[in-house]
Amino acid sequence: MSTTSAPAPVTIETPEYRDVWVYLQRDGDSLSSDSRELIAAGRRVGDKLKQQVVGVILGYQLRDIPQQAVEWGADRVIAVDDPALGDYFSLRIVDTLDYLVRERKPYSFLFLSTEQGKDLAPRLAYREKTGLATDNIQLEVDDYFSPAAKATYKNLVIQIRPDFGTRVARIYTPRNRPQMSTVRPGNFEPLSRDPGRKGTVESVMLPNRSKTYSAVVKEIRELPKPTVNLKDAQVVISLGMGILRDKTGKVHDPREAYQLALKLKRAIEQKEGLRVEIGASRALIYADLKELEGLISRENQVGQTGTTVGPQVYIALGISGALQHRVGMSRSKKIVAVNLDPNAPIFQVAHYPVVEDVYDFLPEMIARVEGGTGAT
16 A cells, blocks of 8 residues: 655745835935835845845936935935826836836835825736735744745745734735835834945836826825924824823813823923924824814824834823834834823833823923923
């Protein structure tokens, strides 16, 4: 009687695919600050893979923006500069990226988790019949064994993002190339700019320039600029659901907490000369409290689905600290957390955990700042 042994595990490598591509965006005549972070993310992956980081930028009158990408850490830049790319039109952009990917076979392709990145990356992933992991906060490189395929995939880009509840998910997309990801701004520190850094800028003609589309851009309207700039703030004072009650359990008008936070903001700006903004937890935003109407909006939201911040000081007032919120403020240099619950998750990341009533803490801190005792 003969027996059939199970097939031995195999090792899968894809040497025909090379380099880590990053899709770059402009901000006027400069490389966007988010794109500088994306180059740093690509650099992390590229160095581990021993592959080059290639910036890809499309637009019109790019001027020296491609060279700026080299100075911020890219090894090479592919630039497509054409009047047909003067207005943002996703179908033509995806056509161009599809052409470049099929011709050059990148190993990995990273996009920003911005409105533009969220528009382009899924379209391109569908074209390339590859996977897409979105809203990543970290990237690693390692081998991955698939029990189902009985195969080890070498040098896989492992994509890490927050999951439901308090979990962090590790996303594996082993079978197809390029591996595609979107990266949340605010989770990678840009590299230092080096004006003397050497790299290659390659100008590429727009493919299929004569192609016509059933959809056309008829009008472009610029949205109003946000009134809250959390990303560039040096101090962020954030409010959570804990402001709705005091230490006795009595219901409190949240407008009082907001006014106290505003008073603290003005005191720090006046005494310390720092840029200060007021933030809020997702729970407080979505509570949609009429008392805070016109005071707190989506622009104030800190967290995975809001803005990722990295200020010198982050002051969390009455915030329990769900994972999504902690992800959004974990790069803060110093974290002050004030909460009545000594077991609040926010205390796991706080440098200065304060178990106290927000309504007792804020007046004292304001007095200290106004008195010049160096509270910040």
